[in-house]
Amino acid sequence: MNTKLINTKLTLLSSLIIASSFMTGCGSEPDSSAPDIIINIENPDGGGDGGSDGGGSDLHEIANTDLPLIETFGANDTTGFFSADYKALASEAEEGEGGFYYSMAGVYMADGSLDTEGSNWITADADQKMRLGDARFTIAQTVSPLAGDVADPRKDSTPGDGVDDGLSWGELDLSQDYKISFCVVAAPDTASSSDFQIYVDNNTTSEASSIHGGGNVGSRIFNVPVNTLVPGKRVEINIPGDTTLEDGGTLVASKPDLVGTENSFIAMRVSSGGWAVFDDLLIEYQSDVGNNPQPDCASKDSNYKLVNPATGGDDENAPEPEVEGTPFGGLPFTVDLTSDADTLFGEADGADFLSISNDRADPFYKVTSGSSRITVENNALSMNNARFTIGDTGVPSAEATNPSGDIDLSAPYRISMTITDFSSADAADPGKFQVYIDNNTTSSGNSIHGGDSKVIELTPDDVSSLPYELTLEPEFGTANSFLQLRADSRVGNITIENIKIEYTDGAPGADAEWMPNDLNLAGESDIAPAGSLSENEAFSVTLEATGGNMSSSNHNMFFASQKIEMSDFMFTAQISSVTGADIATGNAYRFGIMAMENMDPVADFADLPGWADAGFYVDGDPAALIGSRAQMKPSGSRSRSDIPELEVGDYVRIEIYDDGAEKRVKRYYSKDGIDFVQANSTSDFAATTDSDTWYVGLYAAPGENNITVEFDNISIDPLAP
Template identity: 80%
Template structure:
């Protein structure tokens, strides 16, 4: 009889959405299995349960399993020579640890860009990122007709009988624990996850299903793990991130069978270094002492044994999204949740304005319980932020968001479905401002940060439109949406954040624009005075060279083909470092504010204002525009001085769009600085963003604009 061994798995699981995580599609080499069913007459061994003699027998690996990751190298760790299954198996099928992603390519060769390796420390450890592996999982016909039986095959053909195919007897209370050695220093949307009898990234793909009694027994953002401390996961029982620490989760029931395996994973964007893994029965706790976690460290950043790469100089370029350019913002529910949260390496996503690798939307809890389909987002027992850079909010601490909510704004959304898990104990939908926790006091706004709290009983019918006009916010704000643990389902559509225009429609909206290239200092700014005819802005950073277009912009849209835009630059302070003409400020018009991959793809824009040059620094008048050939033209306006008026005029001139710049000492008599049709716009260009801008580089300038006018020119 040919017996097959089952492989137990340690999976480091995706933090964004179970079933949607992003990771290299790599695994151990494909295995061709020649299965000879046992003779029904001999009873089929001890592992088939109701399957009887139709299934290979399983020999359990006894607990405790203690792993110190002492393999000679990463590749060796995943071989039977390092640790083999207890069950009888074909050669090549008998390795106790099996990499599902992060070590091997499909042809069996080592993935040079993988994120999973054994560190080169004297006390070796496991570094896991964007990768997953199993332990004690055998190869079994229960996996069904799949290419690789130990990868993405659960619940398989054993679901009706509740059968799994691992070598761990987890039919009695057990504990999994490990030392945390190193994790990212900043907030991350990546989770460290552990599953039982599940070799996929979907929580429900197991004989145990999903939910609080389902297959996923551990799910924590990697940056919340505490270096020098031991994570303890009791099943059933409580989970803590350090001995005697605060409770972070609890499982009320046993999750496991007589033939279970374990899977662990760290999803895309995150990593963790850990050591001294122990799987033991709760009745045996205290009999398997391990080294003190507090004394452990690692030079993991420099020791990828395959590539020599490190976490600070990774061989794979991070996925970059499209930067946020300011309000108005409508949340895009046209794709799936993986794309929305920036976890699909093949798809574009909205990013933080100053960091194209940092997703604008971040899950703060319950990634597997957030889905997007049919143009709507649904969640339960989950929460996510909009525009947060990830710094923990706290009382008295300035928020770290990317949205300027310092001027009046409005939030619109439609709730199309809202139920409670138990109607007798209604669930709550909550919307927070500048708070990425669940405690309303953890914000600069204190308890007012929880702006909305609704239950299904508060809604008479669906769809229910919610229109909010909060009176709190800063120039670095963000939002958080939460459906608490009592929510059965909450579905949201048509979510928009916009500024509230005054009666004249003259609100100047702030935009942080990274439209082409990348500035050495990211642009930032704020508007401190904002009226129809006067604006004061303070800004720094940015770059307006011949290959970069990065700036802070206070603007509005006008629907005109022929018009002139005038403002008085009445005062400038802070311009004391001569930085050259790539660092300018003044007035600008732009046909489009969509970021482009190459500078030559920019739409038409034109400016007039100043730059700082010389030592001592002096202000020099300047004008520039985008040409049809994809290059920039720039010249001085030597007569321009602080206190003068500047004007940009554009109008249709036959088949071309003519552009003119003017200056004036009194706002009455204007002198023409130039006139040209060498401008990347046509008579079809009749929608424009007009506004006041600054890209002053290392200077932090405050500019006062007065006597602002936008006037249509009669054709």
């Protein structure tokens, strides 16, 4: 056999040894004196097997719906709004598929019946409006073969099979500058972890699952907490351009580039636990702005608690939120095959599933082809002519595209699994089982790792006996990696058990330490900053400090830092305990987490580089901890505000990223480290897009207090591209 090794180590253990491992308990590697057997595996020319999941020849013609689109939500009822009788697609569609608006959640059950606890409805007002909560729907999305082999081509199917050509399947021509606006009629008046979101060419809840990818130039063009919406005001979203929550209001976002195609569609969503009522939706070209006047938003009101679309009842008792998964907690882990395929892939109503770590609605496992040919039963997964990913957020992989997976494979790691059945559909033409790293396509070249992304391929002829223990130790990976497992079209069946991923030399960054610094960077302090670290670990720090001053003219503190080389990142920590903060000293004496461009002293406060913090100060009688955030402005002064909701035990996060020609900084807080509430967002920040070296860390300038602060669950992560 003419073969070559594909960048991996492959260990074969005898059936007897495998059997003994079952006796020693699940999750442990069996001891063995058997020698490693190196199987040389042919790497097919072209990087793939020539197979295709697409159906480009079957694409239907798309007829565009002209802009401006003006929607007043004047349907007879909720089900009527989502029917073709209210507004039909301009393109030809099969019977029952022609609705211009399509509900993906919040109105219907999986079997098509009305959800008696539905959370999305047309209000019962004389001037009807849309009440959207724990729900999502699309605008102008056609039914297209580009969605791929999925149960519902209008839900959770992007980016689909149009990735290579940048194709979408909507009726809106968004290939020129456009504007989306709508009246906010009602919204929660208390802090919420729920967001109002708008996507382009994306029918999933994952920002990156689109031909446009993620990040500031990606598919999610609007994302604000529902409680920040302003009733009586019109939200204005310019793509490209600025987004405000009211005419002339504070900038909340800015998109530097156009996001759209000649055949785009829109998705609107309010995530779990929140709601909003809006009206008079307008989608128009920026060149046409001013020619489509809308009613005064200030005159709008609503009895929005009526009507649930199925029961006709009210909203006094909030509906149950959408089922959300359990976030991925990192390596080591074993794929849980104790339930069924629907549960594994997050499709089973009411069942718990593993989700992407920072998006509970985004399943950790995703079928990339052949969902009907994957089964899970008896703690094993079987498939043929199918493939699925592990830890992929959905960004289409390509040679020049960095992966945005959820698994940190930047340290040495091992993938292992047990193959208990493996056959070809035709013994004369063996099928192949393949494992990819950072590649969610069928061509091994579509990855930043190039052809090496396919780390192994096996045929039944390569397996001497069953069960067969497969162990892979690839010598590459990233901090944002994922896996894909594939059985090609010639595989009759493959059954896999005990799929495990683990580090071989400890978690990446576990040996990192924080550098203590007594900093006097600008101005003076009555008490010189001083501190020490009684615990100094990568993910947990205990800081003791006194002195310092963080007023509008002083920048002096104790700072435990790490240097990072990143332009776009988020820095997160849990402030798990605070002791010794018993003297009310005011907001010039703060402590928490900070990011700064450098630690060089300057002559004047105005010369300080970009810095941003989030944490606490002590004030009041009796003394109490008050949440706080501040940053350095380009004008040479600082900006500081309270975060009233922040409490000891909460998580805080600083997010800094390139926002077009500027740098944007956001601060967040969270009660559980999973759902984060945005405390602010601003580009009034001294750093620039050239700032790609940062010092991040834990700081304290408590003045006359002598404090001890415990920080846990510390992480520094690049933002997804």
